[in-house]
Amino acid sequence: MKHPKVFKSILSAAIAFGMATTLQPAAAESNDKRNVILIIGDGMDDTQVTIGRNYLEGAQGRLVIDNMPYRGAVQVLTVHENDPSKFIYVADSANSATSMATGAITSRGRIGTSAKDDKDLTTIAEMAKTSGFATGIVSTANVTDATPASFVAHVSSRGCENPDMMVNAEAFAGVIVDCSADTKALGGKGSIAEQIADADIDVVLGGGQKHFNKNAEAMPKPLFTVAQDNNYQYITKAKQLAQVNPNQKLLGLFSESTMPVRMQGENGRGSEAPKPSFLNKVDWRVGDVEMPAPMKCEANPEFEGMPNLRDMTAAAISHLDARSANGFFLMVESASIDKQSHARKPCGQIGEMQQLDESLKVALDFAKENPNTLILVTADHGQAAQILPDGSLFNAMPVAVYPMGMVSRIITPEGQIMAVNYATTPHGFPIEEHTGTTVPLYSNQPIPAMLTQPEIFNLLKDHLQL
């Protein structure tokens, strides 16, 4: 690792002591390329990182992310849609990614638009492109999902991912979304997939073929063809990542929807409810409980054929670096840390934490050779999973003590059992909630010890001198 220059160290202290009211990361040497790689672990709060560390490296081990030289904390900020002067305490990926991408605070579900008055907010990727930087988004989710979308699109609801989802569409299980005002017919920019197909983005990699197989609004032509007409080369296989043409933009979609995750519980097991005895159900002071059996994590067979996030990140960096004399902005998301926590699947979370960590290694290796590269790693919001004692702290007491949620007891490679509890929604309901907490921010360059999520936008902008 390169030694920091003295002026950077002083700057670091100055920032940390609050002397710099506008955040000014180290100025780039003129004529050098300036790059930003923003890596987002969706839902990756400190607990989720710890779950990954305990399994992947052991309690005493270190992930690549743990060795980042600078660390801060981020206040996640969300406002009410109907009264944006009022805060609420738990975010979703749409409003939090919009904060990082635009510097604004908005309401849940919004993609690159403001709460209540629904104005488009200019994103860091758009500003970078205007100033001659190459830009890219990489995600293990649909590339139209909330986090990547917030960097490149503007629409009132995250559910409006393709042209068929714009008007009174059922996003899922009875939830209706409506982005009528964003349709091209009414002068809007269209769905998220259309905005990506129409845009000037150098790299788009991830999942979501199903959204680009839809016809464009009022056109008998699928969106991947629209993208090809707009000078995107369109790839769908991992091996094609090695053969991309630097003279064309790159759209790579490797799965119908969210990319399958790398790891799963033994034989596909997820979390299970502790089973209290009949007596214990009647009175918590008597009877006992049967806990779920411990399990190992294993490779998810559905992951076969998928590119690793590491490989997508490497391909994106290479493509972006080749396509701009100024440098680039790249957002990389490990999306399913969040999605697997929603689904109570800690093994899935762990594998996606590993994917993030490997991608960070790729970014750090690039930054070693390209020192004007700012790397930021952060989360957008907290997630439900909690590590609990395996066997209650109070199990010397003569009563059955067990978590109220769905539980996994994971056998870690160091031979211990890590108990993970998910208890934010009823057992039958299939999805856990997000949580409200500050989230970590890691960097290869000096950052403030604490900042708000919209201030991440300032760090990005200042590094690119936009």
Add this chain to the structure above:
Amino acid sequence: MKHPKVFKSILSAAIAFGMATTLQPAAAESNDKRNVILIIGDGMDDTQVTIGRNYLEGAQGRLVIDNMPYRGAVQVLTVHENDPSKFIYVADSANSATSMATGAITSRGRIGTSAKDDKDLTTIAEMAKTSGFATGIVSTANVTDATPASFVAHVSSRGCENPDMMVNAEAFAGVIVDCSADTKALGGKGSIAEQIADADIDVVLGGGQKHFNKNAEAMPKPLFTVAQDNNYQYITKAKQLAQVNPNQKLLGLFSESTMPVRMQGENGRGSEAPKPSFLNKVDWRVGDVEMPAPMKCEANPEFEGMPNLRDMTAAAISHLDARSANGFFLMVESASIDKQSHARKPCGQIGEMQQLDESLKVALDFAKENPNTLILVTADHGQAAQILPDGSLFNAMPVAVYPMGMVSRIITPEGQIMAVNYATTPHGFPIEEHTGTTVPLYSNQPIPAMLTQPEIFNLLKDHLQL
């Protein structure tokens, strides 16, 4: 705030980049007093800090702790009692405070002793005293409780707080502790209270009169008298803090047991279980749920007459500063962030977070005038409370979605509702679990971006040049 010296900045970067294998905070100017103030928020992980911030300062506001210039993360490490080569993933306050106090990793429940072989581990307070520093412990818990005890005592179980608790004693509800080997009769140092009474500690402030009202082992004399014989002045009232004699050590115990907390829920309310309808109990897809009514926080009448943690901290600093030409080591604990989270009382947690924050302000003010003062603020382990959306993220779906735990819906001063969920044990069982997570570390001086909990001991030791 003073500007950092350039060498400190460079040192900061060096530490952050992992260039310094032994942590070397800024060297003290010779002949100057060197001081350490270690502030521990028991159970104060990032979520618990966020609960405090949302209520006390608003979502966008900042606590004093949030403005600390340096921030890192701490790996909490715990081993099995019977096989100390094996890690477990959730700590208690005894083993984690012992890590910070001694640099060792031990098993849950142990106070200043090693796992399995039960050896006494020298504490930072003992080392500091030997080198001519004044030393003190301040806590809102019993001063014999796990966190303060780990800095000044050595015993195999945290339950052995007084002479009557040493041999086959019931610590609580059927849980038996036994520290026979630590009795003076068998050549041990006695209970925690006896060790404090016998010790050369300049300041001991907190709760726990009941432990010092017990007679010393095999003596017809209460421990507070033993302490007085050992040159402690013994005080029990807040107002006495203003009139202490600097020529005597100070033992101040202001309550029978844990000090009452500053805040409570409206009319003493704690968390309550959501009430699903009969239909919903039968099938989660139908029926509805009644959530607990929102509530404000209010002053706890039992707190009246208690000294604030701020006042105890100020008195301790003043007494310690007067009693040593070399400087001092002080540990201050806001204990009931943890205890109120165990009891599912977020308003209580918030008040104790405020107490910690006020005490930190006192420490920072002292450090302004005494720049060789290292202030560290950290937590010992995670706690159960989670901030959830008030109204599920999925409440557009036509089913009742609610947390599985006990819930408080707190009306914050900025007029919003913060929902806090506790779901790590059955509703009838009165105590929540700790959680496994990295915890935050804050400092007024450069610290590594990440370190293990035993390495906190190194930071303390190196600053005092022990």
